[in-house]
Amino acid sequence: MATGADKTCDVLVVGAGPAGIAAAIGVQRAGHSVLVIDKATFPRDKCCGDGLTTLALRELEALGLLPEQVTNWMDVDSAWLRSPSGREVQVPLPSEGRYAAIAPRIDLDDALVRHARSLGVELAEGHGLNTASTSSAAVRDRGTAIDVDVTGIGTVRARQVIAADGMWSPVRKALGLNEAGYLGEWHAFRQYAQQVEGPASERLYVWFEKDLLPGYAWSFPLPGGRVNIGFGMLRSQGTKTGEMADLWADLLQRPHIREALGPRAELEDRHTAWPIPARINKAVLSASRVMFVGDAAAATDVLTGEGIGQALLTGRLAAEAICTHDLLDPDAARLAYQRAARHHLVADHQMSAALGRVLRSERGARGALAVISHSGDWGKRNFARWMFEDEPRAVALTPKRWHRGFLKQPGAYAQAK
Numbered sequence: 001m002a003t004g005a006d007k008t009c010d011v012l013v014v015g016a017g018p019a020g021i022a023a024a025i026g027v028q029r030a031g032h033s034v035l036v037i038d039k040a041t042f043p044r045d046k047c048c049g050d051g052l053t054t055l056a057l058r059e060l061e062a063l064g065l066l067p068e069q070v071t072n073w074m075d076v077d078s079a080w081l082r083s084p085s086g087r088e089v090q091v092p093l094p095s096e097g098r099y100a101a102i103a104p105r106i107d108l109d110d111a112l113v114r115h116a117r118s119l120g121v122e123l124a125e126g127h128g129l130n131t132a133s134t135s136s137a138a139v140r141d142r143g144t145a146i147d148v149d150v151t152g153i154g155t156v157r158a159r160q161v162i163a164a165d166g167m168w169s170p171v172r173k174a175l176g177l178n179e180a181g182y183l184g185e186w187h188a189f190r191q192y193a194q195q196v197e198g199p200a201s202e203r204l205y206v207w208f209e210k211d212l213l214p215g216y217a218w219s220f221p222l223p224g225g226r227v228n229i230g231f232g233m234l235r236s237q238g239t240k241t242g243e244m245a246d247l248w249a250d251l252l253q254r255p256h257i258r259e260a261l262g263p264r265a266e267l268e269d270r271h272t273a274w275p276i277p278a279r280i281n282k283a284v285l286s287a288s289r290v291m292f293v294g295d296a297a298a299a300t301d302v303l304t305g306e307g308i309g310q311a312l313l314t315g316r317l318a319a320e321a322i323c324t325h326d327l328l329d330p331d332a333a334r335l336a337y338q339r340a341a342r343h344h345l346v347a348d349h350q351m352s353a354a355l356g357r358v359l360r361s362e363r364g365a366r367g368a369l370a371v372i373s374h375s376g377d378w379g380k381r382n383f384a385r386w387m388f389e390d391e392p393r394a395v396a397l398t399p400k401r402w403h404r405g406f407l408k409q410p411g412a413y414a415q416a417k
Contacts, residue, residue: 018056072103
Protein backbone atom coordinates (compact mmCIF):
# COMPACT_ATOMS: atom_id res chain seq x y z
CA MET A 1 0.00 0.00 0.00
CA ALA A 2 1.21 3.50 -0.72
CA THR A 3 3.00 5.49 1.95
CA GLY A 4 1.92 8.84 3.38
CA ALA A 5 0.19 7.45 6.48
CA ASP A 6 1.59 6.78 9.93
CA LYS A 7 0.49 3.15 9.66
CA THR A 8 -1.00 0.98 6.92
CA CYS A 9 -2.84 -2.34 6.94
CA ASP A 10 -5.19 -4.34 4.75
CA VAL A 11 -8.04 -4.26 7.25
CA LEU A 12 -8.62 -1.98 10.22
CA VAL A 13 -11.08 -3.27 12.82
CA VAL A 14 -12.55 -0.63 15.11
CA GLY A 15 -13.68 -2.26 18.35
CA ALA A 16 -12.27 -5.31 20.16
CA GLY A 17 -15.50 -6.85 21.41
CA PRO A 18 -16.71 -10.24 20.13
CA ALA A 19 -17.70 -8.92 16.67
CA GLY A 20 -14.37 -7.19 16.13
CA ILE A 21 -12.26 -10.08 17.36
CA ALA A 22 -14.19 -12.59 15.21
CA ALA A 23 -13.61 -10.38 12.18
CA ALA A 24 -9.93 -9.86 12.96
CA ILE A 25 -9.20 -13.56 13.44
CA GLY A 26 -10.94 -14.35 10.15
CA VAL A 27 -8.89 -11.75 8.27
CA GLN A 28 -5.66 -12.84 9.95
CA ARG A 29 -6.25 -16.49 9.07
CA ALA A 30 -6.62 -15.53 5.41
CA GLY A 31 -3.16 -13.97 5.44
CA HIS A 32 -4.13 -10.30 5.34
CA SER A 33 -2.62 -7.70 7.64
CA VAL A 34 -5.07 -6.52 10.28
CA LEU A 35 -5.01 -3.97 13.08
CA VAL A 36 -7.64 -3.85 15.84
CA ILE A 37 -8.10 -0.65 17.82
CA ASP A 38 -10.24 -0.05 20.89
CA LYS A 39 -10.53 3.02 23.09
CA ALA A 40 -10.78 0.79 26.18
CA THR A 41 -8.05 -1.14 27.96
CA PHE A 42 -8.85 -4.78 28.69
CA PRO A 43 -10.17 -6.31 30.83
CA ARG A 44 -13.14 -3.96 30.74
CA ASP A 45 -16.74 -4.60 31.68
CA LYS A 46 -19.64 -4.44 29.25
CA CYS A 47 -23.29 -4.17 30.30
CA CYS A 48 -24.76 -7.50 29.26
CA GLY A 49 -26.79 -10.44 30.47
CA ASP A 50 -23.68 -12.63 29.88
CA GLY A 51 -25.67 -15.47 28.28
CA LEU A 52 -24.13 -17.51 25.48
CA THR A 53 -26.54 -19.25 23.12
CA THR A 54 -25.65 -22.20 20.93
CA LEU A 55 -25.02 -19.78 18.07
CA ALA A 56 -22.45 -17.94 20.20
CA LEU A 57 -20.87 -21.18 21.39
CA ARG A 58 -20.49 -22.55 17.87
CA GLU A 59 -18.88 -19.30 16.72
CA LEU A 60 -16.49 -19.26 19.69
CA GLU A 61 -15.53 -22.86 18.99
CA ALA A 62 -14.81 -21.99 15.36
CA LEU A 63 -12.49 -19.22 16.57
CA GLY A 64 -10.57 -21.78 18.62
CA LEU A 65 -11.49 -20.29 22.00
CA LEU A 66 -11.94 -22.96 24.68
CA PRO A 67 -14.24 -22.64 27.71
CA GLU A 68 -11.30 -23.18 30.06
CA GLN A 69 -9.69 -20.01 28.68
CA VAL A 70 -12.57 -17.92 30.07
CA THR A 71 -12.60 -17.13 33.79
CA ASN A 72 -15.96 -17.72 35.52
CA TRP A 73 -17.41 -19.73 32.64
CA MET A 74 -20.60 -21.61 33.69
CA ASP A 75 -22.24 -24.33 31.59
CA VAL A 76 -26.04 -24.55 31.59
CA ASP A 77 -28.00 -27.76 31.00
CA SER A 78 -31.57 -26.45 31.19
CA ALA A 79 -33.70 -23.34 31.57
CA TRP A 80 -36.51 -22.65 34.03
CA LEU A 81 -39.32 -20.54 32.59
CA ARG A 82 -42.04 -18.91 34.70
CA SER A 83 -45.37 -17.89 33.20
CA PRO A 84 -47.25 -14.76 34.34
CA SER A 85 -49.69 -17.24 35.92
CA GLY A 86 -46.93 -18.62 38.17
CA ARG A 87 -46.51 -21.89 36.23
CA GLU A 88 -42.85 -23.00 36.14
CA VAL A 89 -41.54 -25.15 33.32
CA GLN A 90 -38.11 -26.74 33.09
CA VAL A 91 -36.83 -27.14 29.54
CA PRO A 92 -33.75 -29.39 29.46
CA LEU A 93 -31.03 -29.06 26.85
CA PRO A 94 -29.52 -32.07 25.05
CA SER A 95 -26.48 -33.54 26.76
CA GLU A 96 -24.16 -33.99 23.75
CA GLY A 97 -22.07 -30.84 23.63
CA ARG A 98 -22.78 -27.39 24.99
CA TYR A 99 -25.98 -25.55 24.07
CA ALA A 100 -25.88 -22.67 26.56
CA ALA A 101 -23.41 -21.11 28.97
CA ILE A 102 -22.85 -17.99 31.04
CA ALA A 103 -19.63 -15.95 30.96
CA PRO A 104 -19.21 -12.42 32.36
CA ARG A 105 -18.35 -10.03 29.55
CA ILE A 106 -15.36 -8.68 31.45
CA ASP A 107 -13.91 -12.21 31.33
CA LEU A 108 -15.17 -13.30 27.89
CA ASP A 109 -13.99 -10.22 26.04
CA ASP A 110 -10.61 -10.28 27.76
CA ALA A 111 -10.18 -13.94 26.84
CA LEU A 112 -11.04 -13.17 23.21
CA VAL A 113 -8.49 -10.34 23.10
CA ARG A 114 -5.79 -12.60 24.55
CA HIS A 115 -6.73 -15.38 22.14
CA ALA A 116 -6.52 -13.05 19.14
CA ARG A 117 -3.09 -11.86 20.21
CA SER A 118 -1.93 -15.47 20.57
CA LEU A 119 -2.86 -15.97 16.91
CA GLY A 120 -0.77 -12.97 15.82
CA VAL A 121 -3.49 -10.32 15.56
CA GLU A 122 -2.13 -6.83 16.21
CA LEU A 123 -4.30 -5.05 18.75
CA ALA A 124 -3.93 -1.52 20.11
CA GLU A 125 -5.81 -0.90 23.36
CA GLY A 126 -6.51 2.62 24.58
CA HIS A 127 -6.59 3.97 21.03
CA GLY A 128 -9.90 5.37 19.82
CA LEU A 129 -11.02 6.64 16.44
CA ASN A 130 -11.19 10.40 15.87
CA THR A 131 -12.07 10.82 12.18
CA ALA A 132 -12.39 8.70 9.04
CA SER A 133 -12.26 9.81 5.40
CA THR A 134 -11.66 8.41 1.92
CA SER A 135 -8.20 9.12 0.54
CA SER A 136 -7.96 9.38 -3.25
CA ALA A 137 -4.16 9.27 -3.14
CA ALA A 138 -3.93 6.19 -0.99
CA VAL A 139 -4.07 3.62 -3.78
CA ARG A 140 -2.53 4.73 -7.04
CA ASP A 141 -3.66 2.07 -9.43
CA ARG A 142 -7.26 1.16 -8.54
CA GLY A 143 -9.83 2.76 -6.30
CA THR A 144 -9.21 4.35 -2.94
CA ALA A 145 -8.43 3.44 0.64
CA ILE A 146 -9.79 4.85 3.84
CA ASP A 147 -7.81 7.02 6.25
CA VAL A 148 -8.63 6.85 9.94
CA ASP A 149 -7.20 9.21 12.54
CA VAL A 150 -6.50 7.20 15.68
CA THR A 151 -5.59 8.63 19.07
CA GLY A 152 -1.98 7.87 19.91
CA ILE A 153 -1.19 6.34 16.50
CA GLY A 154 -1.96 8.98 13.89
CA THR A 155 -3.33 8.25 10.42
CA VAL A 156 -4.05 4.60 9.73
CA ARG A 157 -4.62 3.83 6.04
CA ALA A 158 -6.55 0.63 5.30
CA ARG A 159 -8.05 -1.10 2.30
CA GLN A 160 -11.14 -1.99 4.33
CA VAL A 161 -12.58 -1.03 7.70
CA ILE A 162 -14.79 -3.24 9.86
CA ALA A 163 -16.74 -1.14 12.35
CA ALA A 164 -17.40 -3.20 15.47
CA ASP A 165 -17.74 -0.10 17.61
CA GLY A 166 -21.18 -0.42 19.13
CA MET A 167 -24.63 1.05 18.80
CA TRP A 168 -23.36 4.64 18.62
CA SER A 169 -20.60 3.72 16.19
CA PRO A 170 -17.94 6.46 15.93
CA VAL A 171 -17.18 5.18 12.43
CA ARG A 172 -20.81 5.59 11.42
CA LYS A 173 -20.81 9.09 12.91
CA ALA A 174 -17.56 10.02 11.14
CA LEU A 175 -19.11 9.00 7.82
CA GLY A 176 -22.29 10.99 8.51
CA LEU A 177 -24.51 7.91 8.70
CA ASN A 178 -25.85 8.20 12.26
CA GLU A 179 -29.61 8.37 12.63
CA ALA A 180 -30.55 11.17 15.01
CA GLY A 181 -32.64 10.15 17.99
CA TYR A 182 -32.28 6.38 17.63
CA LEU A 183 -32.14 4.79 21.10
CA GLY A 184 -32.62 1.10 20.35
CA GLU A 185 -35.60 -1.23 20.59
CA TRP A 186 -35.02 -2.40 24.15
CA HIS A 187 -34.04 -1.15 27.60
CA ALA A 188 -31.97 -3.58 29.67
CA PHE A 189 -31.00 -3.40 33.32
CA ARG A 190 -28.45 -5.59 35.08
CA GLN A 191 -26.71 -6.19 38.40
CA TYR A 192 -24.63 -8.96 39.92
CA ALA A 193 -25.52 -10.66 43.20
CA GLN A 194 -23.45 -12.85 45.53
CA GLN A 195 -24.12 -15.32 48.34
CA VAL A 196 -26.93 -16.80 46.29
CA GLU A 197 -27.96 -20.02 48.03
CA GLY A 198 -31.39 -20.60 46.50
CA PRO A 199 -32.00 -22.61 43.33
CA ALA A 200 -30.82 -19.64 41.20
CA SER A 201 -27.26 -20.57 42.21
CA GLU A 202 -27.52 -23.43 39.69
CA ARG A 203 -30.58 -22.72 37.54
CA LEU A 204 -31.00 -20.37 34.61
CA TYR A 205 -34.28 -18.55 35.26
CA VAL A 206 -36.43 -16.58 32.83
CA TRP A 207 -39.42 -14.89 34.49
CA PHE A 208 -42.17 -13.61 32.20
CA GLU A 209 -43.58 -10.89 34.46
CA LYS A 210 -46.86 -9.44 33.22
CA ASP A 211 -45.64 -5.84 33.61
CA LEU A 212 -42.55 -6.55 31.45
CA LEU A 213 -44.12 -8.43 28.53
CA PRO A 214 -42.93 -9.13 25.91
CA GLY A 215 -39.80 -8.55 27.97
CA TYR A 216 -38.71 -10.66 30.92
CA ALA A 217 -36.53 -10.80 34.02
CA TRP A 218 -33.64 -13.23 34.30
CA SER A 219 -31.16 -14.78 36.68
CA PHE A 220 -28.12 -16.47 35.14
CA PRO A 221 -25.85 -18.54 37.41
CA LEU A 222 -22.11 -17.98 37.77
CA PRO A 223 -19.50 -19.88 39.78
CA GLY A 224 -19.14 -19.24 43.51
CA GLY A 225 -22.75 -18.47 44.34
CA ARG A 226 -22.97 -15.43 42.07
CA VAL A 227 -25.62 -14.57 39.47
CA ASN A 228 -26.21 -12.03 36.74
CA ILE A 229 -29.74 -10.81 37.40
CA GLY A 230 -31.70 -8.21 35.47
CA PHE A 231 -34.61 -7.45 33.18
CA GLY A 232 -35.32 -6.17 29.69
CA MET A 233 -38.34 -4.45 28.19
CA LEU A 234 -39.35 -2.78 24.95
CA ARG A 235 -38.62 0.92 24.76
CA SER A 236 -42.03 1.38 23.14
CA GLN A 237 -43.65 0.46 26.47
CA GLY A 238 -42.85 3.98 27.61
CA THR A 239 -40.86 3.21 30.75
CA LYS A 240 -38.12 5.80 31.06
CA THR A 241 -34.59 4.89 32.04
CA GLY A 242 -34.94 6.84 35.28
CA GLU A 243 -37.98 4.76 36.24
CA MET A 244 -36.19 1.43 35.81
CA ALA A 245 -34.47 1.65 39.20
CA ASP A 246 -37.86 1.78 40.94
CA LEU A 247 -39.07 -1.18 38.88
CA TRP A 248 -35.86 -3.03 39.75
CA ALA A 249 -36.41 -2.57 43.48
CA ASP A 250 -39.97 -3.86 43.08
CA LEU A 251 -38.88 -6.93 41.11
CA LEU A 252 -36.33 -7.91 43.74
CA GLN A 253 -39.06 -8.03 46.37
CA ARG A 254 -41.32 -10.41 44.46
CA PRO A 255 -41.61 -13.68 46.43
CA HIS A 256 -40.63 -16.05 43.61
CA ILE A 257 -37.49 -14.04 42.85
CA ARG A 258 -36.50 -13.76 46.52
CA GLU A 259 -37.04 -17.50 46.93
CA ALA A 260 -34.89 -18.26 43.89
CA LEU A 261 -32.01 -16.15 45.20
CA GLY A 262 -32.17 -17.25 48.83
CA PRO A 263 -32.25 -15.20 52.06
CA ARG A 264 -28.55 -14.23 52.13
CA ALA A 265 -28.24 -12.92 48.57
CA GLU A 266 -26.57 -9.50 48.31
CA LEU A 267 -26.34 -7.18 45.35
CA GLU A 268 -22.85 -6.21 44.18
CA ASP A 269 -21.68 -2.75 43.19
CA ARG A 270 -24.09 -0.60 41.21
CA HIS A 271 -26.74 -1.56 38.72
CA THR A 272 -26.29 -0.64 35.06
CA ALA A 273 -28.71 0.02 32.23
CA TRP A 274 -28.14 0.05 28.50
CA PRO A 275 -30.05 0.29 25.20
CA ILE A 276 -30.24 -2.64 22.78
CA PRO A 277 -30.34 -2.09 19.00
CA ALA A 278 -32.36 -4.82 17.26
CA ARG A 279 -33.30 -3.92 13.71
CA ILE A 280 -30.89 -5.55 11.32
CA ASN A 281 -33.69 -5.56 8.74
CA LYS A 282 -33.39 -1.75 8.51
CA ALA A 283 -29.78 -1.08 9.45
CA VAL A 284 -27.14 0.23 7.06
CA LEU A 285 -24.70 -2.68 6.91
CA SER A 286 -21.99 -1.15 4.74
CA ALA A 287 -20.81 2.02 3.06
CA SER A 288 -17.89 2.37 0.66
CA ARG A 289 -15.00 0.47 2.29
CA VAL A 290 -16.71 0.04 5.67
CA MET A 291 -18.76 -2.87 7.01
CA PHE A 292 -20.78 -2.57 10.22
CA VAL A 293 -21.01 -5.60 12.52
CA GLY A 294 -22.49 -6.49 15.89
CA ASP A 295 -24.34 -3.67 17.64
CA ALA A 296 -23.13 -1.27 14.94
CA ALA A 297 -25.32 -3.34 12.58
CA ALA A 298 -28.20 -3.48 15.12
CA ALA A 299 -27.90 -7.27 14.93
CA THR A 300 -29.30 -8.15 18.38
CA ASP A 301 -32.16 -10.64 18.52
CA VAL A 302 -35.40 -8.66 18.77
CA LEU A 303 -37.16 -11.37 20.81
CA THR A 304 -34.54 -12.24 23.43
CA GLY A 305 -32.22 -9.22 23.40
CA GLU A 306 -29.26 -11.59 22.99
CA GLY A 307 -26.47 -10.21 20.83
CA ILE A 308 -23.17 -12.05 21.42
CA GLY A 309 -23.89 -14.81 18.92
CA GLN A 310 -25.06 -12.31 16.31
CA ALA A 311 -21.98 -10.16 16.93
CA LEU A 312 -19.64 -13.11 16.40
CA LEU A 313 -21.57 -14.21 13.30
CA THR A 314 -21.59 -10.78 11.62
CA GLY A 315 -17.89 -10.35 12.39
CA ARG A 316 -17.13 -13.68 10.73
CA LEU A 317 -19.33 -12.90 7.72
CA ALA A 318 -17.60 -9.55 7.19
CA ALA A 319 -14.19 -11.21 7.27
CA GLU A 320 -15.32 -13.90 4.83
CA ALA A 321 -16.69 -11.30 2.42
CA ILE A 322 -13.40 -9.39 2.44
CA CYS A 323 -11.27 -12.51 2.11
CA THR A 324 -13.22 -13.95 -0.84
CA HIS A 325 -13.00 -10.75 -2.89
CA ASP A 326 -10.19 -8.54 -4.07
CA LEU A 327 -9.30 -6.04 -1.36
CA LEU A 328 -9.37 -3.40 -4.08
CA ASP A 329 -12.98 -4.23 -4.97
CA PRO A 330 -14.92 -2.96 -1.92
CA ASP A 331 -18.27 -2.99 -3.70
CA ALA A 332 -18.13 -6.75 -4.30
CA ALA A 333 -17.09 -7.40 -0.70
CA ARG A 334 -19.70 -5.18 0.90
CA LEU A 335 -22.51 -6.56 -1.28
CA ALA A 336 -21.43 -10.09 -0.41
CA TYR A 337 -21.49 -9.19 3.28
CA GLN A 338 -24.92 -7.61 3.03
CA ARG A 339 -26.33 -10.68 1.28
CA ALA A 340 -24.82 -13.05 3.84
CA ALA A 341 -25.95 -11.05 6.87
CA ARG A 342 -29.49 -10.76 5.54
CA HIS A 343 -29.57 -14.45 4.62
CA HIS A 344 -28.59 -15.50 8.13
CA LEU A 345 -30.38 -12.93 10.24
CA VAL A 346 -33.24 -11.02 8.61
CA ALA A 347 -35.72 -13.91 8.38
CA ASP A 348 -34.92 -14.79 11.99
CA HIS A 349 -35.52 -11.17 12.96
CA GLN A 350 -38.93 -11.20 11.30
CA MET A 351 -39.90 -14.47 12.99
CA SER A 352 -38.71 -13.18 16.37
CA ALA A 353 -40.70 -9.97 15.92
CA ALA A 354 -43.83 -12.02 15.18
CA LEU A 355 -43.32 -14.17 18.27
CA GLY A 356 -42.74 -11.05 20.31
CA ARG A 357 -46.19 -9.83 19.32
CA VAL A 358 -47.65 -13.05 20.76
CA LEU A 359 -45.83 -12.48 24.05
CA ARG A 360 -46.98 -8.88 24.40
CA SER A 361 -50.17 -10.01 26.12
CA GLU A 362 -50.41 -11.95 29.36
CA ARG A 363 -52.78 -14.37 27.65
CA GLY A 364 -50.29 -15.04 24.86
CA ALA A 365 -47.42 -15.62 27.28
CA ARG A 366 -49.49 -17.90 29.49
CA GLY A 367 -50.69 -19.88 26.47
CA ALA A 368 -47.17 -20.31 25.11
CA LEU A 369 -45.84 -21.59 28.43
CA ALA A 370 -48.82 -23.93 28.81
CA VAL A 371 -48.14 -25.48 25.40
CA ILE A 372 -44.49 -26.01 26.34
CA SER A 373 -45.45 -27.49 29.71
CA HIS A 374 -47.64 -30.14 28.04
CA SER A 375 -45.36 -30.90 25.12
CA GLY A 376 -43.56 -33.86 26.70
CA ASP A 377 -39.82 -34.49 26.98
CA TRP A 378 -39.18 -34.40 23.22
CA GLY A 379 -41.05 -31.15 22.78
CA LYS A 380 -39.38 -29.45 25.75
CA ARG A 381 -35.92 -30.54 24.69
CA ASN A 382 -36.31 -29.34 21.13
CA PHE A 383 -37.98 -26.13 22.26
CA ALA A 384 -34.85 -25.47 24.32
CA ARG A 385 -32.68 -26.06 21.25
CA TRP A 386 -34.82 -23.64 19.31
CA MET A 387 -34.88 -21.07 22.12
CA PHE A 388 -31.10 -21.07 22.38
CA GLU A 389 -30.74 -20.75 18.61
CA ASP A 390 -29.29 -24.15 17.84
CA GLU A 391 -31.21 -23.69 14.61
CA PRO A 392 -32.44 -20.29 13.39
CA ARG A 393 -35.98 -19.54 14.54
CA ALA A 394 -37.05 -19.00 10.95
CA VAL A 395 -35.71 -22.34 9.65
CA ALA A 396 -39.26 -23.32 8.63
CA LEU A 397 -39.45 -20.23 6.44
CA THR A 398 -35.98 -20.56 4.91
CA PRO A 399 -35.77 -23.94 3.12
CA LYS A 400 -32.24 -23.21 1.90
CA ARG A 401 -31.11 -23.79 5.48
CA TRP A 402 -32.78 -27.16 5.89
CA HIS A 403 -30.41 -30.05 6.29
CA ARG A 404 -30.65 -33.66 7.26
CA GLY A 405 -30.75 -34.30 10.99
CA PHE A 406 -30.87 -30.64 11.99
CA LEU A 407 -32.55 -31.60 15.26
CA LYS A 408 -29.89 -34.20 16.01
CA GLN A 409 -26.56 -32.44 15.57
CA PRO A 410 -24.50 -32.10 18.75
CA GLY A 411 -23.89 -28.83 20.51
CA ALA A 412 -20.64 -26.89 20.54
CA TYR A 413 -17.47 -28.37 22.02
CA ALA A 414 -18.95 -31.86 21.81
CA GLN A 415 -15.52 -33.47 21.56
CA ALA A 416 -14.11 -31.53 24.52
CA LYS A 417 -16.99 -32.01 26.97
